[in-house]
Amino acid sequence: MDWQTWGLAAVGGLMIGAAAAALLALTGKTAGISGILDGVVRGEKFEFTWKLAFVLGLTAGGIGLVFVLPENMAGQGLRSLPVMALAGLLVGFGTRMGGGCTSGHGVCGIGRLNVRSIVGTITFIAVGAITVVFARMIGGA
Amino acid sequence: MAKPLIGFLCGLLFAFGLGLAQMTEPTRVIGFLDFFGDWDPTLMFVMGGAIAFYLPVWYLLRGRKAVVGGDIIPKKLVSNLDKRLFIGAGIFGVGWGIAGVCPGxxxxxxxxxxxxxxxxxxCMIAGILLHSLLMNPKASKQVAAATA
Structure with missing residues (x-):
């Protein structure tokens, strides 16, 4: 049992929910990270500036975390570099094709009782679980 | 200038939430997906906490005007289930299960x-751009014009 980790996880989750809810209430926008990153890298008209600012906020938060909570930023990449590259490609392509990632579907979509997001989230968690089983069979961590 | 400032601060808070919840630790994410092994429920608490905050705020404010910019806070969206959703979420699931890292x-x-x-x-950015090239002919024309 790891109650401290889970309690902090719930508090972290509330912070994520608060950030997404504040963005929704103040601007009407959805805090879906893959969609936000998509708007930035494609230089989306009208939406570019706030999306870039959000990504910079995430990055600044990461830099802050390295100093404030270094033990939570100590994780290593679990796979070899070519496999990490492949995983990144799949995550980028898949989240855009499916219209959202863990934040867009998993938090904001489910948080709006959107059936599409509930089904999407169940799908990527189920496929993720199967992938973990296969990765172990092949000999990964 | 209000919208970018709001975006930055929300991104900052989002990142601190992810860090406090240890979602920056790929083994935690892989542990959550490992239903058939030594299951780690941490991610469930994160998603549960986030939805617990977001859902009531959305429910109370849906259909109203946002504070800045005049956008309407979305009501229930059209929730059609199509092939793109299943294939896209599936491809994402494979990448997520391999690396234990999602976009945030x-x-x-x-x-x-x-x-x-x-x-x-x-490579995630490359995947996003590849998607817009393959799936959106209008966007690919823009990219072609920009790189020509």
């Missing part, structure tokens, strides 16, 4: 300045 933590982990996470995010 990926960007936050750039702060570690480590080659594996930088490579992951660079």
């Amino acid at each position: 933590p990926g960007i936050v982990l750039l702060a570690r300045a480590q080659v594996d996470f930088i490579l992951f995010v660079a």
Whole structure:
């Protein structure tokens, strides 16, 4: 049992929910990270500036975390570099094709009782679980 | 200038939430997906906490005007289930299950300045651009015009 980790996880989750809810209430926008990153890298008209600012906020938060909570930023990449590259490609392509990632579907979509997001989230968690089983069979961590 | 400032601060809070919840630790994410092994429920608490905050706020404000910019806070969206959803979420699930990193933590982990996470995010951006090239002819024309 790891109650401290889970309690902090719930508090972290509330912070994520608060950030997404504040963005929704103040601007009407959805805090879906893959969609936000998509708007930035494609230089989306009208939406570019706030999306870039959000990504910079995430990055600044990461830099802050390295100093404030270094033990939570100590994780290593679990796979070899070519496999990490492949995983990144799949995550980028898949989240855009499916219209959202863990934040867009998993938090904001489910948080709006959107059936599409509930089904999407169940799908990527189920496929993720199967992938973990296969990765172990092949000999990964 | 209000919208970018709001975006920045929300991104900052989002990142701190991810960090406090240890979603920046790929083994935690892989542990959650490992239903058939030594299951780690941490991610469930994170998602549960986030939805617990977001859902009532959305429910109370849906259909109203946002504070800045005049956008309407979306009501229930059209929730059609199509092939793109299942195939896209499936492809994402494979990548997520391999690396234990999704887009939010990926960007936050750039702060570690480590080659594996930088490579992951660079390839994630490549995947996003590849998708817009293959799936959206209008966007691909824009890219073609920009690179010509």
